[in-house]
Amino acid sequence: LTNGLLMAFQQLPTGILTIVVTLVFMFALNPAIAAVVALLTPVSVFTARFIATHSAKHFSGQSRIRGELTAYVEEMVGGISAVETFETQGAVAARFAETDDALGEESFKAVFFSSLVNPTTRFANSLVYAAIGIFGAFVAMGGGITVGGLSAFLGYADQYAKPFNDISGVATELQNSVACARRLFALLDEPAEAPDAEDAAALAEPRGEVRLDHVAFGYDADRLVLRDVDLEVRPGMRIALVGETGCGKTTLINLIMRFYDVSAGAVRVDGRDVREWTRESLRAGWGMVLQDTWVRRATVRENVSMGRPDATLEEVRAACREAYADDFIMRLPQGYDTVLDGSSALSAGQRQLLCIARVILARPAMLILDEATSNIDTRTELLVQRALANLMAGRTSFVVAHRLSTVRDADLICVMADGVIAERGTHDELLAAGGRYRHIYESQFAPTE
Ligand SMILES: Nc1ncnc2c1ncn2[C@@H]1O[C@H](COP(=O)(O)OP(=O)(O)OP(=O)(O)O)[C@@H](O)[C@H]1O
Ligand SMILES: [Mg+2]
Numbered sequence: 374l375t376n377g378l379l380m381a382f383q384q385l386p387t388g389i390l391t392i393v394v395t396l397v398f399m400f401a402l403n404p405a406i407a408a409v410v411a412l413l414t415p416v417s418v419f420t421a422r423f424i425a426t427h428s429a430k431h432f433s434g435q436s437r438i439r440g441e442l443t444a445y446v447e448e449m450v451g452g453i454s455a456v457e458t459f460e461t462q463g464a465v466a467a468r469f470a471e472t473d474d475a476l477g478e479e480s481f482k483a484v485f486f487s488s489l490v491n492p493t494t495r496f497a498n499s500l501v502y503a504a505i506g507i508f509g510a511f512v513a514m515g516g517g518i519t520v521g522g523l524s525a526f527l528g529y530a531d532q533y534a535k536p537f538n539d540i541s542g543v544a545t546e547l548q549n550s551v552a553c554a555r556r557l558f559a560l561l562d563e564p565a566e567a568p569d570a571e572d573a574a575a576l577a578e579p580r581g582e583v584r585l586d587h588v589a590f591g592y593d594a595d596r597l598v599l600r601d602v603d604l605e606v607r608p609g610m611r612i613a614l615v616g617e618t619g620c621g622k623t624t625l626i627n628l629i630m631r632f633y634d635v636s637a638g639a640v641r642v643d644g645r646d647v648r649e650w651t652r653e654s655l656r657a658g659w660g661m662v663l664q665d666t667w668v669r670r671a672t673v674r675e676n677v678s679m680g681r682p683d684a685t686l687e688e689v690r691a692a693c694r695e696a697y698a699d700d701f702i703m704r705l706p707q708g709y710d711t712v713l714d715g716s717s718a719l720s721a722g723q724r725q726l727l728c729i730a731r732v733i734l735a736r737p738a739m740l741i742l743d744e745a746t747s748n749i750d751t752r753t754e755l756l757v758q759r760a761l762a763n764l765m766a767g768r769t770s771f772v773v774a775h776r777l778s779t780v781r782d783a784d785l786i787c788v789m790a791d792g793v794i795a796e797r798g799t800h801d802e803l804l805a806a807g808g809r810y811r812h813i814y815e816s817q818f819a820p821t822e
Contacts, residue, residue, distance in 0.1 A: 374554050376546060376550065377543075377546045377547045377549060377550025377551075377553075378550060380542070380543050380546045380547075381543050381546075381547055384536075384539045384540070384542070384543050385540065385543060388536030388537075388539050388540050389536070391532060391533070391535070391536045392533060395529045395532045395533040396533065399526060399533070402518070402526050402529070403509075403518045403522070405512065405517065406505060406508060406509050406512060406518070406526060409505060409508055410501070410505055413501040413505075414533075414534070414537065416497050416500070416501065417494045417498050417501065417537055418537060420493050421490050421493065421537070422544075424486055424490045424493060425487070425541070425544050427486045428482075428483050428485075428487040428489075428490070428545060429551070429552065431479055431482040431483035431486060432483045432487075432549045432552040433552040434479040434483070435476065435479045435480050436549075436552045436553055436556055437556070438472060438475050438479055439476060440556065442469070442472050442473060442476055445468070445469060445472060449469075483549075487545035487548065487549075490541045490542070490544070490545050491538060491541060491542055494537055494538050494541045495538060498534040498537065498538070501530075502527070502530060502534065505526075505527065505530050509523045509526060509527070510523070567634070569651045569652055570648060570649055573648075573650060574645070574649065574650060574651070574654075575650070575651050575653075575654040576642065576643065576650045576651070576654040576655050578738070579642065579643055579658040579738040580608045580738075581606075581608040581643075581738055581768060581769030582606065582607060582641075582642065582643050582769070583604075583605075583606040583629065583640075583641070583739075583769060584606065584639075584640075584641040584642075584644075585602050585603060585625075585638070585639075585640055585641075586603065586638050586639040586640070586641060587602070587603055587639075588601070588602040588603070588625075588628060588635050588637070588638040588639070588640060589602075589635065589636050589637040589792075590628055590635050590636050590637075592624075592633075597636070597792055598621045598792060599621050599624060599625060599628075599792050599793075600791070600792030601638075601792070601793050602625065602638075602789075602792075602793060602794055604797075606769060608769055609767050609769055610769055610770075610784045610785060611765055611769075611782070611784045612769075612771050612783060612784065612785050612786075612787065613771075613772045613773075613774065613780035613783035613785070613786045614626075614772070614773045614787050614789060615775070615777065615780060615786060615787070615788055615789070615810070616788055616789035616790055616795075617790065618775075620789045620790055620791075621789055621792060622743070622773045622789060623663075623743055623773070625789070626661075626743055626771060626773070628640055629642075629659075629741070629771070630655070630656060630659060630661070631648070631652060631655055642655065658737060658738045658739050659737055659739045659740070659741055660680065660731075660732035660735050660737030660739070660740050661732070661740075661741040661742075661743070662728045662729055662741070662742050662743065663728075663741075663744075664743050664744045664747070666724040666725050666727070666728045666748075668713050668718075668719065668728075669713075670713065670714060671712065671713065672707075672709065672711060672712050673702050673705065673708070673711050673713060674689050674709040674710065676713060676727060676731070677689050677692060677693060677698075677727060677731050677734055679735075680731060680734065680735030681734055681735050684734055686709065688734060689709065689730075690709070692730045692731075692733040693730045695730070695733050695760045696726050696727075696729040696733055696760060697726060697756050697757055698723070698726035698730045701726070720748075722749045722753070724748075725745065725746065725747070725748045725749055726753075726757065728745070729745060729746075729757060729760070729761065732764070733764055737768075738768065738769075739768055740765055740768050740769070740770035740771070741770070741771045742761065742770065742771070742772045742773065743773040744773055744774060744775065745761070745772075746758065746761075746774075746779065747775070747776075754779075758779060777814055777818075778817075780800075781800040782800075783799075783800070784799070785797060785798070786798060786803055788809050788810050788813075795808075795809060796808050796810055
């Protein structure tokens with residue numbers, strides 16, 4: 374894109390100026406011959422245009438395939454261990470070669486056609502030049518122009534034709550640029566997250582009252598994940614969400630955090646629709662430990678203090694001690710100053726402990742724990758659960774867990790199924806009811822025969 378624009382800005386103004394000035398001089402010398410020049414010039418312009426449109430198609434194809442190839446490489450390098458485990462290097466390399474060949478072919482065509490432009494216009498220009506020479510000779514024989522005048526005129530005609538060559542060169546480069554720009558703008562035109570409402574208020578000190586009002590939602594409009602979820606959470610309550618894999622627990626949490634907007638119904642926090650709170654303040658109210666932990670490329674200390682960058686080292690350590698992360702952190706080469714290399718430096722369980730320390734330090738008003746301890750060994754989990762229980766005391770919290778031992782103390786357990794909350798109640802109530810919950814419970818705790 375830059376190349377094209379630079380060439381256009383450098384060559385277009387001089388080219389156009391040359392054309393205009395030589396045209397004026399030629400008309401001053403002899404209007405009849407000048408008119409012939411002006412009429413014949415479009416011939417070369419049209420040939421250039423014809424070829425340029427042909428190469429434009431291939432330039433578009435070239436940048437599309439190049440994008441595909443880059444994405445493919447990135448995906449496969451990212452998943453290299455899976456690729457190697459399943460011994461699919463051959464197939465992956467073959468698929469790469471195939472795309473690469475397609476790219477080669479498309480690039481060849483693009484460059485071939487665009488390289489044709491310049492010689493073709495030159496050829497057309499020479500034809501025009503010869504035509505002017507012949508026509509001018511007849512005019513000179515009739516006494517309409519002197520021989521010296523005609524030779525000066527031919528000089529002008531040559532000058533006049535040159536910029537057309539340059540401009541056609543610019544045109545090819547611009548074709549490429551336009552193809553690139555189209556992809557750029559396609560990305561820029563992707564709809565952004567809807568901005569906060571004009572009159573959105575800031576959720577300063579959340580009480581932690583959450584209300585789901587007949588919420589329906591689907592990632593695709595035609596496939597609802599949640600059909601009709603109705604739930605009232607009083608401040609300080611601990612809600613547990615259980616249910617089969619894929620039943621929509623994480624989805625529900627995404628809606629509460631307003632990572633997505635509901636399709637129907639409403640999610641209310643502290644009595645107001647979440648769409649009427651500013652996103653920033655709404656999310657600041659929540660602390661989350663999610664299924665997919667995320668550790669950034671920074672020191673341990675910076676990672677833990679993400680929610681409270683001003684925390685002192687002592688506070689950071691205290692939070693880590695509470696999350697049972699202090700031990701392994703102290704064993705790292707530089708302790709709290711060890712730079713973590715993205716997601717690869719720690720084990721999955723260690724990352725989870727780090728994320729728990731993060732929320733313990735941030736002490737948010739409301740809490741979301743989505744399988745927060747799923748990667749931690751059972752003994753450490755028991756200890757961390759105690760720390761989390763302390764943290765949840767007095768805070769509205771949503772806990773998602775497959776292991777029922779971690780949710781039995783919740784104030785309200787919601788069993789999700791088929792896009793609704795199929796059963797709700799306390800652990801004892803649900804066990805007594807003998808429905809789905811009891812079923813899940815027995816599958817986990819029944820003595821094995
Ligand atoms: N980003 C997404 N785009 C499209 N569909 C999605 C997306 N995320 C989840 N889904 C679909 O929504 C459904 C519910 O997914 P969700 O992640 O809420 O399940 P879950 O209850 O959290 O499961 P798990 O116990 O495995 O964490 C799934 O069937 C899944 O296919
Ligand atoms: Mg989930």
